[in-house]
Amino acid sequence: MAAGSLEVGSRLDACLAQAVAGDPALKDTAAVVAAIAGAAITISEVIGRGALGGDLAAAGGQNSDGDVQKALDVIAHQRVTEALQAAPVAEVASEEADEVMRLNPGAPLAVAIDPLDGSSNIGVNMAVGTIFGIRPAVQDDANPLASFTSPGTAQLAAGFVTYGPATALVLTLGQGTQIYVLDRAEGAFRLTHPQLDVPVSAKEYAINASNARHWEPPIKAFVEDCLRGADGPRDKDFNMRWLGSLVADAQRVLLRGGVFLYPGDQRKGYAQGRLRLLYEAAPIALLMEQAGAGATDGERRILDIEATGVHERVPLVFGSVEEVECVAKYFGGRNHAAGRSPLFGQRGLMRS
Numbered sequence: 001m002a003a004g005s006l007e008v009g010s011r012l013d014a015c016l017a018q019a020v021a022g023d024p025a026l027k028d029t030a031a032v033v034a035a036i037a038g039a040a041i042t043i044s045e046v047i048g049r050g051a052l053g054g055d056l057a058a059a060g061g062q063n064s065d066g067d068v069q070k071a072l073d074v075i076a077h078q079r080v081t082e083a084l085q086a087a088p089v090a091e092v093a094s095e096e097a098d099e100v101m102r103l104n105p106g107a108p109l110a111v112a113i114d115p116l117d118g119s120s121n122i123g124v125n126m127a128v129g130t131i132f133g134i135r136p137a138v139q140d141d142a143n144p145l146a147s148f149t150s151p152g153t154a155q156l157a158a159g160f161v162t163y164g165p166a167t168a169l170v171l172t173l174g175q176g177t178q179i180y181v182l183d184r185a186e187g188a189f190r191l192t193h194p195q196l197d198v199p200v201s202a203k204e205y206a207i208n209a210s211n212a213r214h215w216e217p218p219i220k221a222f223v224e225d226c227l228r229g230a231d232g233p234r235d236k237d238f239n240m241r242w243l244g245s246l247v248a249d250a251q252r253v254l255l256r257g258g259v260f261l262y263p264g265d266q267r268k269g270y271a272q273g274r275l276r277l278l279y280e281a282a283p284i285a286l287l288m289e290q291a292g293a294g295a296t297d298g299e300r301r302i303l304d305i306e307a308t309g310v311h312e313r314v315p316l317v318f319g320s321v322e323e324v325e326c327v328a329k330y331f332g333g334r335n336h337a338a339g340r341s342p343l344f345g346q347r348g349l350m351r352s
């Protein structure tokens with residue numbers, strides 16, 4: 001979907017048809033997007049009823065990452081896998097399934113999906129979401145992960161749905177990033193943002209600061225310098241937001257800029273942070289890059305990283321390009337001593 005060629009208010013199905021008319025190779029990808037969007041509408045109805053529909057936060061089993069599955073995690077996983085079963089999808093890598101799931105052998109596409117992102121927000125009426133990345137399926141009976149080992153650049157499309165005050169689908173088919181909002185009266189998504197363009201610089205960061213004592217020195221230094229604001233080496237005051245829901249934080253960054261960090265830290269099991277490469281970091285990274293923003297693990301471009309496991313984690317930094325590059329400088333050791341140097345960050349020394 002080329003930027004500028006889409007009309008605000010158009011229905012998702014019309015926009016997908018237009019994309020396929022322009023590039024017939026997108027036919028299957030568009031069918032998968034439509035299937036996920038359909039499942040998202042039904043998930044949004046469940047979430048919209050809140051506690052009227054029962055306790056969506058009720059604990060069930062455990063997923064492979066050791067997280068307790070809540071009732072809504074399980075419902076969302078069922079809804080998306082049912083929808084993908086009826087689409088041209090050979091395999092699914094879901095947060096809520098230990099192994100890659102085989103759906104339609106021989107079908108052309110594979111989907112990595114986080115059916116319900118932001119699980120800690122379930123049951124308290126806060127935003128949650130669904131994240132997905134669509135890739136070509138690679139048939140290799142000896143390697144069940146074959147469809148998912150290519151770097152994120154192999155993704156044909158990526159997106160997420162936010163179930164917030166409005167239900168929104170943020171989508172890229174590799175030509176810009178668009179937002180569609182669910183028109184509840186009609187039961188259809190309509191285009192609201194034909195081309196997102198993330199501001200290059202920003203004054204807002206998002207990180208779970210309760211982990212500060214576990215952070216590595218570059219992250220500590222970056223955040224300390226943000227906190228020092230106009231009195232420190234960054235020379236500007238920052239605001240902070242943390243929603244505990246990656247999709248909601250990502251949507252804010254896409255709409256008004258900023259930087260999000262979930263770094264690795266020294267807690268047991270958190271050396272690579274908390275977020276998963278295949279169904280969280282890689283789709284978000286494609287959406288960011290297609291909107292003019294960046295996504296790294298601190299230093300390396302997320303889209304260049306190859307997965308070696310379904311639920312592999314990766315440190316994640318994304319958002320306004322200047323901020324993402326600034327974080328990389330702290331990792332490179334070029335900035336992170338600066339905040340503590342008597343020559344930096346003091347009015348009248350390195351700055352006028």
Ligand SMILES: O=P(O)(O)OC[C@H]1O[C@](O)(COP(=O)(O)O)[C@@H](O)[C@@H]1O
Nearest residue numbers: 114116117118119120208244245246
């Ligand atoms: O509770 P923490 O450590 O701040 O982690 C919050 C992060 O974890 C997540 O909830 C992980 O996703 P899931 O809920 O899909 O496991 C992100 O949405 C969010 O950004």
Ligand SMILES: [Mg+2]
Nearest residue numbers: 114116117118
């Ligand atoms: Mg998640």
Ligand SMILES: [Mg+2]
Nearest residue numbers: 095114116117
């Ligand atoms: Mg999840």
